[in-house]
Amino acid sequence: MPNDTYMSAKAWPFEQARQILKRLDIEKKRGIERGEAPVVFETGYGPSGLPHIGTFGEVVRTTMVMNAFIALTEGKVPTKLICVSDDMDGMRKVPPTVPNPESLEEYLQKPLTDVPDPFGTHASYGAHMNARLCAFLDSFGFDYEFASATELYRSGRYDPWLLKALETFDDIMAVMLPTLGEERRATYSPFLPISPSSGRVLYVPMTSVDAKAGTITFDDEDGSEVTLPVTGGHVKLQWKPDFGMRWAALGVDFEMFGKDHQDNAPIYSRICKILGGQQPVQYVYELFLDEKGEKISKSKGNGIAVEDWLKYAPQESLSLFNFAKPRAAKKLYFDVIPKNVDEYFQHLAAWDKQDEKARANNPVWHIHNGNPPSFIPPVSFALLLNLVSAANASDKDILWGFIQRYAPEANPADNPALDDLAGYAVRYYQDFVKPNKEYREPTDQERAALTDLVGRLKAVDDAEKADGEALQTLIFSVGKDHEFENLRNWFKAIYEVCLGQSQGPRFGSFVAIYGPDETAALIEDALDGNMG
Incomplete structure (x- = not known):
């Protein structure tokens, strides 16, 4: 029985998990028995370049859905995440970042797994990039099964589906041709043969297809007519048919992809159905912006x-x-x-x-898959950034002096996560905050209020020195006494004049950690023009 709490959860991974559960229910009603077959979650990877933030995003989000499904079904339904590398694609261009790129020019359009590894560490360029992908995913602790498209084609795993694609050649063409321009329609084929003479992936029309024999016939690059079996890795499918065929062959139940695939998703689904599969639950995500x-x-x-x-x-x-x-x-x-x-x-x-x-x-x-850690830092990251700014800290040891004033029991050895945060704050400040600081002169009203604030901070008694709420109230009172119409402008003025930025965390909390006397000195330096 599904977990009742998770059946009503509104978080999007649970929404998707329920869609997968509904898919399984539909299969049961149709008499489809899975037996011990797992629910398959899939992500795809193009190995022509290094794994990137989109790769991480797709795998981490898919993992979130898989974990939600496992929780929803109380772990009673087996699951599997497959990461497929499209490493049989032809190399379209030589990456300029590889060693001796000119040495790879002769391998253009050959499958990436047939291109030598310019780094000299693996059997092919595709194998090298696959290893980089796996190392990348392993570094985050993802639980996945890696699959190479080359292996899937050449091992025979895809053979039944390729033969089915040959039998339904006309149906697949009927799906694909309306999506193509007139010139492309004239030469299009869902099958891309690997040239026996050059080893390249060929984009050529078929002169004939023979479903009974399991072969295709085409003109090779040297002009000779060649007949090849569609099995055994002699051909691959164009990427849109390949997408749908992969869903059918691997029994994919869930896949997410970027919005750039959205228009093609119905094509993938139709081809999957033509081949006798059932299209998976699909989730489209928006692309990142710069x-x-x-x-x-x-x-x-x-x-x-x-x-x-x-x-x-x-x-x-x-x-x-x-x-x-x-x-x-x-x-x-x-x-x-x-x-x-x-x-x-x-x-x-x-x-x-x-x-x-x-x-x-x-x-x-x-x-954290339902089991988050208990660590909560005593100070926010934004506050750490302001401490770095105020103290002009060049290393995290300086920050610890202030942190321990606020949380005396904290220390780097016992609080490695907080120590890491301090290091992050120093690096972030040095690279992104410090170069963009812009201090400004205070207005007469602001100068008077800041001068008043200096006096009140110096007069704070010991009991209030670490009381962020009391200090926030004190600062608030100064702004009110100096008749700022909008007190947000008062706090904004403090940041712009004293820290060279327009916003930050609660200033009272900052003063409690940095110290009232030190903050008073910081303001005095700003009023004297010693900050820029």
Whole structure:
């Protein structure tokens, strides 16, 4: 019986898990028996380039759905995540970043697994990139099964489906031809033969197909007519038919893909059905945008890489970014990192106060598969960034002096996660905050209020020095006494004049950690023009 709590959970992975459960119910009603066959979740990977943040996003989101399904069915239904590499695709261009790129020019259009490895570590370029993919996924602890398209074709795993594609050649053409331009229609074939003479993947029309013999006939590059079996890796399918065939052959129950696939999804589904399969539950996610709101492109390099994000923040914050609103276009750039770090810990802090129903909708359930850690940092990441700024800290040891003032029991050895956060804050400040600081002169009203604040901070008694709420009230009172119409402008002025930025965390909390006397000195330096 499905878990009742998870059956009503509103988080999108549970919504998708319920769609998969509905798919299984439909199969039962149709008399389809799965036996011990697992529910298959799939992701695809193009190995012409390195794995990237989109690769991480697709696998981490798919894993979230799989975990939700396992929880929904109380682990009584076996599952499997397959990551398929399209490594039989022809190499369209030589990546400029590989060693001696000119040496690969003669291998253009050959399957990536038939191209020598320019790095000299694997049997082929495809094998090298597959190893990079697996190392990438393993570094995050994903539970998956790797599958090579080359192996699937050449081992015979795909043979029954390729023969079926040959039998239904006309049906597949009827799906594909209306989607093509006139010139492409004249030469299109769902089968791409591997040339016996050159080894290249050929985009050529078929002169004949023989379903009974299991062969195709075409003109090779040298002009000779060649007949090949469609089995044994002698051919591969065009990418759209291949997509649908893969669903049928691997029994895929769930796959998600980017919005750029959305228009083609009905094609994949129709071909899957033609081949006797049942199209999987599909989930379309929006593509990431760069800082200018333009679509991120691997070739343009206009986004942020996984290793870049992890230089400045923990992996959980990247998982949260992927979890939140996958169907909304989101800007993926460095300035989204601090917000995601703090929001992650806010969700984590809420966990202990929540019942099972609320927890199922908490992002940390999905980030940690229902078993989140208990660590909550005593200070926010935004606050750490402001401490780095105020103290001009060049290493995290300086930050620890302030952290221990606020949380005396904390230390780097016993709090490695907090120590990591301190290091992230220093690196992020040095690379992104410090270069963009812009201090401004205060207005007369602001100068008077800041001068008053200096005096009041110096007069704070010992009992209030670490009381962030009391200090926040004190600062609030100064703004009110100096008749700021909008007190948000008062706090904004503090940040712009004293820290060179327009926003930050609660200033009272900052003062409690940095110290009232030290904050007073910071303000005095700003009023004297010593900050720029």
